[in-house]
Amino acid sequence: MxxxxxxxxxxxxxxxxxxxxxxxxxxxxxxxxxxxxxxxxxxxxxxxxxxSKYNLFEIIFEEALDIFTKRIFETINSDLPFFELIENWIHTYYELLFQYPQIAAFILNEVSLNPEGLTQRIKKRNPYNSFSRIEQRIEEEVKKGTIRETPAADFLLNMLSMCMFPFIFGNMAMTLMEIPSNIYNELIANHERYVIEFTINALRPCNNELKKK
Structure with missing residues (x-):
């Protein structure tokens, strides 16, 4: 042709x-x-x-997912001090989701309609090394007493939930709050700092734990 x-x-x-x-x-x-x-x-x-439109979107999504996972895995596997790593990790989520806001919605859609397909997409990017690395870092920090006993799986689920949900919830939030997208984006940008502080504070040992040591 x-x-x-x-x-x-x-x-x-x-x-x-x-x-x-x-x-x-x-x-x-x-x-x-x-x-x-x-x-x-x-x-x-x-x-x-x-x-089809879906095939076209899949190509764009795959490219965005490649960039997304590469940046996230690079951050997780870095040798940054632990709390600095957490801050960079959350910032990377927000930065990439602002750049590719449809990733969150597409993932939600795939979880509902094609969970096996989404699982295979993620598996082929080999997330296990990064999961093992963050599990190792958590264990090291627990031994040093800088963070409380924290299961790696729970920590990762919390991170994903707090970073992804504001973008998944975006359209509904703007409708309920009756605000335009630029105001909501500003709200989410400010929310990033809250998520960083909340995550780090949740990891720190409480006063009773410190006294025991």
Whole structure:
């Protein structure tokens, strides 16, 4: 249908414009017709290259997930002091979720509709080394007395919940609070500091534990 050079250019243009629209309007708020119009193509061309809107979104999601997991795993596996690592880790979540806000919504959707597929996506990025590393760091800090006894799985679940939920809940929150997206984004940006302080304070030994030592 197209020569190789033109095909590559058209495909990349569709991907670029689709990403902008998905990030701006979400998956449901973006149509193939919108993507075709923004990329200067037509619906037939979008379907020719990507078969469906879902396939196109999957490509964009996979690319975003690669960036997301790479940055998170790099932070977890760093040799930063433990509390500094926690702060950087949470900041990385917020930074990436602001850049790719649809990741949170897509993960929620996959958990409901295709949990096995999402599990395989994550497994192929080998999260086990990073989990083992943070488990090791927690054990080391417990022995040093800088943090209380903390199961690594519980800690990771808390981290994921606090970082992901504000982005998953975003649309509903803006509707309930009757505020525009820029105000909500400012609220979430400020919330990052609260999450960092809450997480670190929850890890510190309480006064009774310190007295026992």
């Amino acid at each position: 197209f020569n190789n050079e033109d095909s590559s250019e058209v495909r990349n243009r569709i991907l670029k414009e689709a990403q902008i629209l998905f990030l701006k309007n979400g998956y449901k708020g973006t149509s193939v017709r919108d993507i075709a119009k923004a990329s200067g193509t037509n619906v037939a061309m979008v379907n020719y290259y990507f078969k």
